[in-house]
Amino acid sequence: MLSYIIRRTLYMLPTLLIISFVSFGIIQLIxxxxxNQYRMNxxxxxxxxxxxxxxxxxxxxxxxxxGIWMKNILTRGDFGYSFEMHQPVTSLFLQRLPATVLIxxxxxxxxxxxxxxxxxxxxxxxxxxxxxxxTFLGFVGLSIPNFFFALVLMYxxxxxxGSGSVGGLFSQAYISAPWSLAKFKDYxxxxxxxxxxxxxxxxxxxxxxxxxxLLDILGMQYVKTARAKGLAExxxxxxxxxxxxxxxxxxxxxxxxxxxxxxxxxxxxxxxxPNVERLYWDALMKQDExxxxxxxxxxxxxxxxxxxxxxxMLAWVDPRIRYx
Amino acid sequence: xxxxxxxxxxxxxxxxxKRHRIGAVGGITVLILVFxxxxxxxxxxxxxxxxxxxxxxxxxxxxxxxxxxxLSWPFVYPSERLRDPVTNRQRYVENTSIRCPxxxxxxxxxxHFWGLFQTDVHLFGVEEPCKIFLFGSDKAGRxxxxxxxxxxIIDLSIGPLSLVAGFILGILIGGLSGYYGGKIDxxxxxxxxxxxxxxxxxxxxxxxxxxxxxxxxxxxxxGLVMIFSLLGWPGLARVIRGQFLALxxxxxxxxxxxxGASDLRIIVRHLLPNITSYLIVGATLSIPGAILGEATIxxxxxxxxxxxxxxxxxxxxxxxxxxxxxxxxxxxPGLFIVVAVLAFNFLGDALRDAVDPYSVKGxx
Numbered sequence: 078m079l080s081y082i083i084r085r086t087l088y089m090l091p092t093l094l095i096i097s098f099v100s101f102g103i104i105q106l107i108x109x110x111x112x113n114q115y116r117m118n119x120x121x122x123x124x125x126x127x128x129x130x131x132x133x134x135x136x137x138x139x140x141x142x143x144g145i146w147m148k149n150i151l152t153r154g155d156f157g158y159s160f161e162m163h164q165p166v167t168s169l170f171l172q173r174l175p176a177t178v179l180i181x182x183x184x185x186x187x188x189x190x191x192x193x194x195x196x197x198x199x200x201x202x203x204x205x206x207x208x209x210x211x212t213f214l215g216f217v218g219l220s221i222p223n224f225f226f227a228l229v230l231m232y233x234x235x236x237x238x239g240s241g242s243v244g245g246l247f248s249q250a251y252i253s254a255p256w257s258l259a260k261f262k263d264y265x266x267x268x269x270x271x272x273x274x275x276x277x278x279x280x281x282x283x284x285x286x287x288x289x290x291l292l293d294i295l296g297m298q299y300v301k302t303a304r305a306k307g308l309a310e311x312x313x314x315x316x317x318x319x320x321x322x323x324x325x326x327x328x329x330x331x332x333x334x335x336x337x338x339x340x341x342x343x344x345x346x347x348x349x350x351p352n353v354e355r356l357y358w359d360a361l362m363k364q365d366e367x368x369x370x371x372x373x374x375x376x377x378x379x380x381x382x383x384x385x386x387x388x389x390m391l392a393w394v395d396p397r398i399r400y401x
Numbered sequence: 402x403x404x405x406x407x408x409x410x411x412x413x414x415x416x417x418x419k420r421h422r423i424g425a426v427g428g429i430t431v432l433i434l435v436f437x438x439x440x441x442x443x444x445x446x447x448x449x450x451x452x453x454x455x456x457x458x459x460x461x462x463x464x465x466x467x468x469x470x471x472l473s474w475p476f477v478y479p480s481e482r483l484r485d486p487v488t489n490r491q492r493y494v495e496n497t498s499i500r501c502p503x504x505x506x507x508x509x510x511x512x513h514f515w516g517l518f519q520t521d522v523h524l525f526g527v528e529e530p531c532k533i534f535l536f537g538s539d540k541a542g543r544x545x546x547x548x549x550x551x552x553x554i555i556d557l558s559i560g561p562l563s564l565v566a567g568f569i570l571g572i573l574i575g576g577l578s579g580y581y582g583g584k585i586d587x588x589x590x591x592x593x594x595x596x597x598x599x600x601x602x603x604x605x606x607x608x609x610x611x612x613x614x615x616x617x618x619x620x621x622x623x624g625l626v627m628i629f630s631l632l633g634w635p636g637l638a639r640v641i642r643g644q645f646l647a648l649x650x651x652x653x654x655x656x657x658x659x660x661g662a663s664d665l666r667i668i669v670r671h672l673l674p675n676i677t678s679y680l681i682v683g684a685t686l687s688i689p690g691a692i693l694g695e696a697t698i699x700x701x702x703x704x705x706x707x708x709x710x711x712x713x714x715x716x717x718x719x720x721x722x723x724x725x726x727x728x729x730x731x732x733x734p735g736l737f738i739v740v741a742v743l744a745f746n747f748l749g750d751a752l753r754d755a756v757d758p759y760s761v762k763g764x765x
Contacts, residue, residue: 092595103604106611213423216750220742222693224700224716225735231722232729243722339602343697347720357603361610369607376600 082389089381096377097370098143104361104369105139111160111364133160146367157367161360166371169356176246176352179264180271181337187276188283188333193326196287197319203292215284218277223343226277230270231348244349246271271348275340279333286329290322324395331380331387338376414678417755424751430744434737438553439515445547446526446533448510450708453532453542455482458728459493461537468500476502479530490727501531537730539718548710549734555711556741559626559695560688566630567687568680571637576668578638579645586642596635605632605694609703618709625704629691637683644676678756685749689742696738712738 112129115121121129130136134145149155156166199208234240245252246267251260294300295318303313338354345355353372360368392398408416418424437444459482464475478495485492507526513519527533536545578589605628612624648654649672657667698704699713700720707714715734719725725732 092598095595096599100599100604100607103607103611107607108611108613216743216746217739220689220746221739222696222700222713222735222742224697225732225738228716228719228722228725228732228735232725232732235722235726236729335601338600342602342606346701358606361607373600373603373607376603377598380600381598 078389078392082385085385085388089378089385092381093374093377097147097374100373101139101143101146101366101370104364104366107364109364110135111366113364142366146370156371159360159365159368161363161365161368166367169368170353170371170375173351173353173356176350177341177354179246180268180275180341180350180352183268183272184275184337184340187272188280191276192280192283193287193323196284197291197314199284199288200291200295200322201314208288211284212288215281219281221277223274223278223340224347227270227274227344227347230274234270240266244347246350246352271344271350274344274348275337278340279336283326283329283333286326287322290325291318294318294322324391327391327394328387330390331384334380334383338379414755418751421751421754423747424755427744427747427751430740431748434553434741434744435557437550438557441547441550441553442512442514443520443522444524445544445550446507446509446523447544447547448512449543449548449551449710451510451543453538456480456532456534456538456542457540458491458731459532459534459538459542460728461730462532462534463495464503474502476500477527477531477533479532499530501527503527503533536733537728539715539731545715545730545733548715549712549737552710552712552715552734553737553741555622555699555705555709556692556695556713556738559622559629560691560745561684563626563629563633563691564684564687566626567633567637568684570630570634572641572673572680574634575638575641576645576672579642580649580664580668580672582646582649589638589642593635593638596632599632601632602697605698606701606703609698612703618706621705625695625698629694633687633690637687640679640683641676644679645672648672648675682749682753682756685745685752688749689745692738692742692745712741 109116111133112126112135115126115129127136134142137145146157149157154167156170158164159166159169162169195211199211202208231243234243244267246264247260248263248267251263254260295314300313300318303317304310308317341350341352342354342358344350345352346358349355353375357369357372357376359365360372441449459480462477462480464477466472466475468476477500478497479499479501480493480495483492483494484490503525504527505525507523507528508521509523509526511519511521525533532538534544534546536549539545539548574589574593578586608628608631609625612621616624654667654671657671662670695704695711696713696716699711700716702717705711705714712734716732719728719731
């Protein structure tokens with residue numbers, strides 16, 4: 078198992094290298110560079126702009142910039158400098174990371190804690206009114222664009238619930254305050270719409286998967302045997318069927334990460350969340366290239382690690398699976 | 402039902418599909434949306450670009466059915482724009498002294514019907530001084546109803562178009578990978594893995610902002626199509642490879658090979674027809690992704706540009722709460738996105754059940 082993990086991790090390195098190179102190329106396709114905003118401004122004469130370009134290293138061709146950036150990461154763990162915020166990308170990134178964790182973790186809990194029981198209910202009550210209703214709601218969640226759902230929820234919050242502060246993860250007063258019960262309450266109040274917006278888009282898939290798996294397993298011989306020997310229905314379902322139906326879902330864990338990232342990205346733009354995803358968007362708009370690249374690499378590592386983690390967990394819960 | 406034996410595969414699929422009621426609802430909804438879009442010039446009372454400078458952000462026009470307590474032909478009142486002297490907010494007040502009946506087949510702004518002929522006949526409309534904005538008007542005083550119908554052209558066509566390009570790549574590469582196996586397969590599979598490790602939406606946004614600003618709306622549209630197909634093929638290639646790996650071991654493939662058929666002939670004549678149904682389902686299920694993608698990108702201002710329009714771009718005017726708190730009708734086009742995506746999802750789901758010969762769902 079250990080050798081498998083090491084091998085998989087080593088495979089990631091060339092993949093990440095290719096992704097970083099291609100992504101760097103893609104963001105160079107965006108017309109102009111960071112200095113665009115200054116070129117519009119008559120206060121900056123061409124000499125100053127040239128000096129800026131030189132300071133930022135933007136006078137060099139992109140291949141050279143990529144090489145230097147990569148070299149600094151590999152030799153010094155230095156991910157570059159933010160042109161816009163005048164600070165190292167690493168510290169900028171670390172400032173935004175807590176918000177990403179504070180949003181993603183609850184979304185995960187919300188999605189899994191809701192879709193598993195609903196999937197089980199739908200499978201055990203196949204074609205009932207509840208089954209149809211949940212399936213329909215799941216599809217609606219899948220079909221509402223994140224941004225539209227966010228807009229509608231914000232409207233409801235402001236107009237019908239009279240919420241004064243919408244967007245962000247904390248009210249103004251709590252942003253830099255230390256954690257307290259009041260701050261936690263404030264956090265929860267800002268969190269729930271965000272969790273619903275991001276979570277609903279991935280629930281439908283998980284829910285239907287769980288329902289399908291459980292239905293397959295409920296038709297198996299050993300479930301019939303368990304029923305025949307007179308076990309309580311509750312034990313048949315939870316001890317025999319559900320345990321086996323959950324295993325394949327673990328691969329969904331890795332697959333749901335892209336949804337989470339894209340959901341948080343779009344929602345962060347509209348609801349003004351101070352997370353890493355928002356940092357990506359702002360940097361992309363300003364063409365603050367090292368910030369864009371660093372966050373992109375973070376997303377890629379998260380995706381690859383998520384898949385690896387899912388494979389490891391699968392082997393761990395299912396003794397039939399061996400990676401040798 | 403003595404004829405049951407001779408039913409073709411196609412007929413069986415159609416029969417299973419019809420039993421899937423919600424799938425049929427999805428299919429009908431798609432057809433209605435296509436109809437609304439195709440006849441958007443005729444169904445909308447104005448042209449998509451006509452802006453009434455004196456009517457910015459007007460609420461949906463109320464249609465009245467009763468005049469003085471008795472039933473009457475539907476009519477509207479002209480509205481006047483007033484400014485609140487204290488808050489400086491604008492509001493519209495109906496002037497009940499004039500009535501404008503809604504007329505059918507009226508002459509209005511002229512439009513081209515799909516390049517076939519030019520006409521100025523609209524299904525309905527009202528005469529001056531009235532205006533009819535079923536979904537309200539936007540910042541520039543344009544009719545949101547007309548623009549929503551018109552925006553459907555982009556949203557409903559981007560899915561199928563990005564499929565075509567993505568499918569050609571997917572079939573070609575996935576087919577090669579599955580049919581030949583061995584080293585080619587390993588190489589292609591590795592490439593696909595790398596492609597799938599890209600964080601999709603962040604890369605979309607980067608690619609969309611790379612589309613040159615001076616491009617026309619049509620060019621931008623094809624640019625988006627290219628982006629979607631470029632990112633869509635790897636998933637499809639995987640599925641096709643899996644199917645081909647299984648099919649190439651089948652007796653009929655071996656028989657074809659033994660009788661001297663070329664690789665190309667085997668792929669095109671023997672293998673592809675066997676996976677057509679999977680392709681149709683895959684196509685239907687990937688359309689929602691393209692619609693959502695276009696809507697998101699245009700909403701963020703990176704896609705289709707004014708005065709052209711799409712459902713996502715229409716929502717761009719409502720991109721922060723302060724901009725739509727008093728004008729919630731700006732959100733109406735979003736409902737069309739939800740309905741369209743939902744309809745395609747239902748349709749695809751039903752098709753998947755229908756083409757799968759092992760499914761027993763529709764059969765009991």
